[in-house]
Amino acid sequence: MSKHEQPQAAPEVVDRDRFEAALAEQVAAEKEVTRHNDRVAASRRRLPMVEVADYVFTGPRGPVRLTELFGDHYLLVVQNVMFAPDWKEGCPSCTWAVDNLPADMGRLADEGIAFAMISQAPIDKLEAYRRERGWEHLWVSSAGTSYHHDWGWTRPDGQGGEGPLPGYSYYLRKDGTPYLTYATTARGTEAVxxxxxxxxxxxxxxxxxxxxxxxxxxxxxxxx
Known part of the structure; x- marks a missing residue:
């Protein structure tokens, strides 16, 4: 059975009043989740930040510094895409996540936020996969740098097997220096x-x- 075949199982059929009552109870529970998320977001905005080295990555046209990924903006979101140096293609779940990005990335730019992707694979592999997927996002390679190991985007051997991790890094450029203000991996990525x-x-x-x-x-x- 595939997701395109309709299952036999389905919810109980009730009258409109019972449905409205059940829905109201569910909405009330979800409002509590929303309020809790607001509190968590407020806490996130109060996190300290840490200075990050101005790594020199490899982009489609040559070396690209971390600070250059900001472009004209002072905020930057980096998607750490799982693509190990010896892989032939990107991780399926990360690929799905990139496909989930807004159709109009200009909406991020309108809010003063730059976006880029970083992986360990060499730039020629990234460019080939990017073209295959039809992505227009800036994608740079961290090969030759310690970026992935410095910031935990690659698991050291002995911690579940060495390899890259998926996630997002959020940066602020202040007085020309890049700072990490927030990062999330695993199910923390689901919010976006x-x-x-x-x-x-x-x-x-x-x-x-x-x-x-x-x-x-x-x-x-x-x-x-």
Whole structure:
């Protein structure tokens, strides 16, 4: 069975009043989540920051410093895309995450935020994969730098196997110096994945095997 085949299992059918009452209860619970998220966001804005070396990456046209990724902006979001030096293509889940980016990235620029992607693979592999996927985002290689190891974007051997991790780094450029203000990985990345958020709100959710769903709800391996 695939996600394109409609499951037999479905929610209980009730009258309009019962549905409205159940929905109101759910909305009240979700408002609490929203308020808690607001408190977490307020705490995030009060985090300290740490200076980051002005790494020299390799871009499509040659060396690119971290500070140059900001362009004319003082804010920068970096997507750390899993693509190890010996891989033939990017990680499927990271690829899906890049495909989730806004269709109009100018909306980020309108808010004074620059965007770039960084991976360990050599630039020729990144450029080939970028063209294959039809992405227009700036993608630079950290090969030849210690960036991935310095900031934990590659697991050291012995911590679940050496390899890259997915996630986002948020930077501020102040007086010409880059600072890291926030970073997130694993499920912390989900907040910026709109397709995942849409899926969560459908009756069957993401249909992944870790979800707590009613009996008979379709579920598939998360990374299948």
């Amino acid at each position: 994945l709109p397709v995942a958020q849409f899926m969560d709100r459908t009756v069957y959710g993401r249909q992944q095997d870790w979800e707590d769903s009613p009996e008979g709800w379709p579920q598939y391996p998360t990374y299948g």
